[in-house]
Amino acid sequence: MVSATHSEASEYVSGFALEVLDELWIRIMESRLALQALAGEADLNFDELDGDLQAVQGSAREAFEAASLVHQGAPLDAPWAGGPSRPRAIFARHSAAVRQGAHKVTPSSTLAGQLERSLWQLPIRAEAEDAPDRPKCTATVRSTGDNCVSAAIHLGGGVFGTQCYSHASTAEREQYKIHHKALNNERSHAHAALLDRQREAGVTVIEIWLQHRETRPQPMGDGASPV
Ligand SMILES: [Zn+2]
Known part of the structure; x- marks a missing residue:
């Protein structure tokens, strides 16, 4: 285990990288939308391809959100392995830091996130x-x-x-x-x-x-x- 504490975490994500990740997430959603709009043009079942893209959409969301946390300087627990952390490890390290009393940071709101909500989420009405x-x-x-x-x-x-x-x-x-x-x-x-x-x-x-x-x-x- 690396002995750094969360105050020593020195990871960095540039604003440029964040913007590119936002765009990447949008491109994956665009790919799913384009595939769906092909119905009527091709008598093929694209459910597996859509499933793969959906999984990638989730990974792209996680990549953006983890990058956003690092970009905002969210407090992180010491890394559990050498080398750069995967997005889920960033979430886990941030949660661990929060459990130890650090302030909680949420991923910034973004164009891709708004798009995802407006196109894939049913409006939730308080029942x-x-x-x-x-x-x-x-x-x-x-x-x-x-x-x-x-x-x-x-x-x-x-x-x-x-x-x-x-x-x-x-x-x-x-x-x-x-x-x-x-x-x-x-x-x-x-x-x-x-x-x-x-x-x-x-x-x-x-x-x-x-x-x-x-x-x-x-x-x-x-x-x-x-x-
Ligand atoms: Zn009764």
């Missing part, structure tokens, strides 16, 4: 059902006479019934079912909208790629192929 102050059922358990400990039924829009699903009236149960059906519809619409956004972005990426391809210098006779 009234998860509210910590959700009321309890007011019924009593017939067999024991004890108060029912279940949470009251959620009827939608933050409105709760007075009893849990099993003690609720038929009318309340009906309202609960209607609410859940609406919720499921809303979710599948949000998912469809996300797929639409991915498709549109993919078409744009392909257009940009093809424009670049037209202006790309041709491979030289000596085998050199400038980008």
